[in-house]
Amino acid sequence: MNRWLSLLLVAITFNCLASDPIPVVHKGTIERIEPFKSKLIGSRYIDVWLPPGYSENSKYDVLYMHDGRMLFDANITWNKQEWMVDEVAGSLIEQQKVRPFIVVAIPNGVKNRHSEFFPQQPFEKLSKQQQAQMYQLERSADLPLFNTKVYSDKYLEFIVTEVVPFIDANYSVKKGGKHRYLAGSSMGGLISWYGLMQYPNEFAGAICMSTHWPGAFAKDKILFQQFLNYIKVKLPTLTDHKIYFDHGDATLDAMYPVLQQQVDTLFTQEYPKQQWQSLFFKGENHSEQAWSKRLHIPLEFIFALHPEISAQ
Template identity: 65%
Template sequence: MKLVALLFGLSLHGLHTSYASTPNVEVSKGHIETIENFTSEYVEDRFLYVWLPPGYSENNNYDVLYMHDGRMLFDGNTTWNKQEWRVDEVAGALIEQEKVRPFIVVGIPNAVENRHSEYYPQQPFENLNKQKQQALYQLERYPGHKLFTSKVFSDNYSRFLVQEVIPFIESHYNANKGAQHRYIAGSSMGGLISWYTLLNYPDAFAGAICMSTHWPGVFEEDSEVFAEFKKYIANNISKLSNQKVYFDYGNGTLDAMYPPLQKEIDTLFIRQKYPAKLWQSQYFPGEDHSENAWAKRLHIPLEFMFGKKQASD
């Protein structure tokens, strides 16, 4: 697994932007606003990006998609690897083509060096024995730099999102209020925190998008870690009712670890008899672990969540 560790280390090594740095992004569709110095009682203060769709009007209300790793969403000229999710282009085109109802996107930047501690599902981590927890805390993302730079605090990140970010957005923008109008999305570690937050706050969201979900949890295959993720989902999936869940994965670079693990999660959903119309698991052979890959297929989960025909599906 040396190659996987190297790839994962490089991807994290690029997360060097400080909290004080707020990239000035440009979008080709819609309009973007930056909320500077958004303060929190639960996590480090940071900025937020708020993307308003083409045709945004004060006379209408909009559903909202909350997305992790906010620096990587809109403008490759400002990202460490010069890639982006192309959220404005993809979502904007779907809206203009009337394939989806218009929606707002809130981009939440990650905690930089604390990203792993912020996104790793906390309760599954704490269900590991103390010896295992300490072993994980000793892992390095690259020589001399810990993978976890602090104790896992994803429960506080979820509180930050649900108790602070959402109320702010719904009070400052023309956002539809209520769980049926809110969605959460991320990739890799952002995929983990998306399903984890959905399970912990099922009354706060209508769906979760989990792309290239990093089921190993760390940079090598670890059956003990994955078993806790799987157990947590099995024990909490009953909290969901009409929420939509989207998974996908490739098999290139870091995604090479995911196919067998995602199949186990798919089997869990099937055995739990989660309604087939409410969840998807898509496989994209040949696709790697990158913003370019996620951008190519982002339209699929967006149509699943926001498609105009969903009420009659």
């Protein structure tokens, strides 16, 4: 079926207005698919960013990004910040520093974000009592940290079994896991490495910026230890996959250096050095503004035209 006809049928079938403004981009174009119905999780829209010069005569890699509302247009985000994905990725592609790729921006579940992004298998390794205690945590007064039970496995299944087939069928993309990647920050960093390790045959790499290793907002190490245990078991399932970590040391990122160092030690012992990076940015905080300033680094690492150079 013609891609444009398929998109039109989606809109006609569900007859739904956009729940958020469509981002205005400075490079490339945005196509919105709404609503994107799911049998697994809450339905939502997805935004597909097509790079400058996008052509159905070419084939593209795909970057699946979490927290899709925050990626393109600061005028419509809650904090008036953005990742500047279109500017950064578009410029790198135009300068031929990376191979062309499209971005599939998936909005989070809003009040369910923590439950959607928290790695489920490590969470379920906690005792029932520990899980119950986690579910009692609050982000702020009268605002629970987990609005519902953790369902990140369903969220990842949604991406792999519903979103990926749609993108493969309607866009000019390279097929197969070796051409798909995950990216996110904070809780989105957690779900990115977790998604890679849950589905090593479906994704070729992950970008994890300011990864929220504590899992919650206290200094309790119980959750982090479960992350480490899970990674130790799953890391041998990765082969030529690429994975990128980074963090700063200001605001929420101040919680990360000691924990990231433990993850780095594990990777140093178990994973080829050319396949992963972990960078520290002194003085940088936990914000879209900070991530936008260094986004070019993981994009060049993941989508390098000359992989042997990016690994040096």
